Amino acid sequence: MSADDNLRAVEAGVTRDLRDRQTYAGYLHLDRLLSAQQPLSEPEHHDELLFIVQHQTSELWMRLIIHELDAVLSALSIDDLGPAQKGLARVKQIQRQLFEQWGVLATLTPSEYVKFRGVLGDASGFQSLQYRIIEFQLGNKNRQMLDVFAHSPADQERLRRVLEAPSLYDEFLRHLARRDYPVPADLLDRDFSEPHRRREDLIPVFKAIYDAPKRDWEAYELCEELVDVEESFQLWRFRHMKTVQRIIGYKRGTGGSSGVGFLRAALDLTFFPELLDVRTEIGA
Ligand code: HEM
Ligand SMILES: N[C@@H](CC(=O)c1ccccc1NC=O)C(=O)O
Numbered sequence: 001m002s003a004d005d006n007l008r009a010v011e012a013g014v015t016r017d018l019r020d021r022q023t024y025a026g027y028l029h030l031d032r033l034l035s036a037q038q039p040l041s042e043p044e045h046h047d048e049l050l051f052i053v054q055h056q057t058s059e060l061w062m063r064l065i066i067h068e069l070d071a072v073l074s075a076l077s078i079d080d081l082g083p084a085q086k087g088l089a090r091v092k093q094i095q096r097q098l099f100e101q102w103g104v105l106a107t108l109t110p111s112e113y114v115k116f117r118g119v120l121g122d123a124s125g126f127q128s129l130q131y132r133i134i135e136f137q138l139g140n141k142n143r144q145m146l147d148v149f150a151h152s153p154a155d156q157e158r159l160r161r162v163l164e165a166p167s168l169y170d171e172f173l174r175h176l177a178r179r180d181y182p183v184p185a186d187l188l189d190r191d192f193s194e195p196h197r198r199r200e201d202l203i204p205v206f207k208a209i210y211d212a213p214k215r216d217w218e219a220y221e222l223c224e225e226l227v228d229v230e231e232s233f234q235l236w237r238f239r240h241m242k243t244v245q246r247i248i249g250y251k252r253g254t255g256g257s258s259g260v261g262f263l264r265a266a267l268d269l270t271f272f273p274e275l276l277d278v279r280t281e282i283g284a
Contacts, residue, residue: 047112048119054105055125061094062130068094069137069168076171081218088225095232101241106246113247117254124255125240129155134149138233139167139271141195163193169272170196172226176219183206198273206278223275230271237266261284 015021025031036056039048072087125131132145141163149156166174170192176181184201208221213220241263244253253259270276 011100015169023186039116041116045112045116047108047237050105050108051113051116054101058101059128059130061098061272062128062134065091066133066137067095069134073137073166073168073171076168076175077166079175081175081222085218085222085225088222088229092225092228092232095229095236099232099235099239102243104234106243108247110247110249117248120254122254122256124253124257126253126255126257127160132159133162136162137168137230139196140269141167143193143194164193167271168226168229172222173202179216179219181208181219184221196271197274198277202274203278203281206274207281210278210282227275228271228274233271234267241267253281 010016037049039045039052039054041048043142046068068087068091070090072084075087077082100158127148135142136159143163146156146160146163149159153279170187170190173183174188177188183205184199187196187199187202209216209219209223241260244263245260248259250261251259251263257263
């Protein structure tokens with residue numbers, strides 16, 4: 001065998017007899033994973049598989065984001081900034097992946113989608129538990145979202161726990177307070193199920209950090225990481241809205257909302273408003 005044969009020799013050491021061994025497919029449970037794509041259209045529409053895979057891969061990446069954000073929240077709560085930073089860096093890369101993934105779905109045309117949209121019934125991404133958990137972890141709290149999970153008490157309970165727990169911003173502000181930044185006291189122990197509302201008196205905290213980055217580089221860097229995560233999240237929302245617009249135009253959503261208008265309204269939501277507001281004050 002040589003390079004000219006265009007064949008690679010399988011080395012003698014390669015394990016070939018995998019009876020009673022841990023295997024690739026076994027470890028990854030590929031039997032379950034790869035049998036979970038079940039198109040409902042009849043006759044089966046070619047593009048329904050794309051729709052299913054796009055959503056399932058998104059849910060897998062969201063599973064990892066939740067796992068990483070859980071670790072980031074714990075790290076912040078014990079002032080362990082290194083691991084928090086590392087976790088956010090990973091989250092950012094996953095977000096980039098989720099953003100790029102829209103390009104695949106954008107190859108689905110309106111003519112193709114209408115052919116199987118009917119099989120979706122009342123199902124909608126609006127009902128994604130993992131998406132809502134991430135929004136809550138990041139701070140877009142909204143108790144009304146619990147209603148959507150009344151049909152599934154275990155899911156509803158899981159979401160309620162995240163709703164009532166401190167968000168990333170809450171944990172960051174508590175960390176800054178422990179480092180003697182003048183974070184307003186009422187923000188440190190509040191009803192965490194409420195969204196954070198923009199506060200003028202937080203801006204001096206961030207201004208102190210941004211005016212002298214070298215004095216507290218860790219805090220400065222974490223501020224920038226949070227802004228990155230917020231921006232990536234908004235980019236995902238924007239591209240979802242644009243993809244929806246090109247595929248269903250201004251039809252109502254299967255979840256019952258107005259569709260594109262409803263998705264556009266989410267672009268006004270913000271996770272860390274003062275971290276953006278402070279930029280207006282820098283150098284002033
Ligand atoms: C053909 C592709 C898609 C269309 C036409 C579409 C359409 C919509 C519409 C109209 C809504 C508003 C709720 C409703 O009334 O249904 C919505 C919400 C949502 N969709 Fe999609 N979507 C698509 C793909 C995706 C994909 C791939 C994901 C990834 C998981 C996704 C996740 C979501 C989420 C999380 C929401 C809730 C957003 C919010 O509350 O702001 N969608 N979608
Ligand atoms: N809301 C979409 C349907 C939809 O996209 C969907 C349906 C079932 C499972 C996931 C979905 N994705 C995002 O909303 C629509 O109105 O066409």
